[in-house]
Amino acid sequence: MDFSYIGQQLKRYRGRYDLSLETFAEKSGVSRSMLCQLEMGRTTPTLTVAQKLAVAMDMSLGQLVDPGVQNEISLLVPESSKPSLKDAKSGYKEWFLNEQSSQRDIEVYRWSSDKKTSREVGLCRTRKRSHLWLHKGSCKIMLASDEIKLSAGDYVEIRTPAFGYSVEMSAGSAGIWVHVY
Numbered sequence: 001m002d003f004s005y006i007g008q009q010l011k012r013y014r015g016r017y018d019l020s021l022e023t024f025a026e027k028s029g030v031s032r033s034m035l036c037q038l039e040m041g042r043t044t045p046t047l048t049v050a051q052k053l054a055v056a057m058d059m060s061l062g063q064l065v066d067p068g069v070q071n072e073i074s075l076l077v078p079e080s081s082k083p084s085l086k087d088a089k090s091g092y093k094e095w096f097l098n099e100q101s102s103q104r105d106i107e108v109y110r111w112s113s114d115k116k117t118s119r120e121v122g123l124c125r126t127r128k129r130s131h132l133w134l135h136k137g138s139c140k141i142m143l144a145s146d147e148i149k150l151s152a153g154d155y156v157e158i159r160t161p162a163f164g165y166s167v168e169m170s171a172g173s174a175g176i177w178v179h180v181y
Contacts, residue, residue, distance in 0.1 A: 004041035006050070006064060011039045013057050028056035046153035047133040047176055062106055062178055065131060090117035092169070105181050112174035113137070119167050130158045130179050137173025142166045 014024050025032040029052050037043040038053075045053065054064040083093040091114030096107065121130075132141070134150045141148040141156065143165045148156055158165070 006045060006053075007039040007041050009057070009064065010035065010053065024056065028052050030056075044153075044155050047135040050133065061176070062108060065133075065178065087117075091115035091171075092117050092119060107177075107179045107181075109177040109179075110174075111177060113169040114171065116171045117169055119169070121165050121167060128159075128180050130177060132156050132158070132167075132175060132177055134173065134175040136175075137170040139170065139173055139175075140168045142168070 010024075013019075014021070019027070021032045021035050024030075025035055028035075030049055034043070034045075034049065038045060038049075050064055051061055054061045057064065084096040085092070085094040087093075092111065093113075094109050094111045096109055132139075132150070133155050134152055136152050138149070138151050141150070141158065143158075150156060
């Protein structure tokens, strides 16, 4: 998967504001070497790094990861915030993060799972693609004939399949879903 556009955005941002790698590293809290690797397209940022970059560049995480996204999405969820979906049996919780947004072409969810669990993601003909960043733990995405295994820090983009798919999550896993319509 090619994420060079994230590095290109970073490089353009630094150029626009005349920031050195060192200066931007201090501003973002991301190491100079990681910034260099991102700009060269040699690595993919973890969810934590992507969020730090988005904050430092004064944009939403959605805008950073999908150059076509122009709406503002706040990924800050207060600790006291109640999940929009909670399954006591599986320990799965989900927070819908952009419900205050007038833009409905993108949905952003933070999720976590206390126990090993599986979720079915049904067919949605209007969904163009989904992005998953795994912050902690591991998960496995089962498409019709493919299986994608992710570890903490991994990212995957799923183009809309002609069928639903399922996701198996390890205990203690957490991440961000971004669905683009």
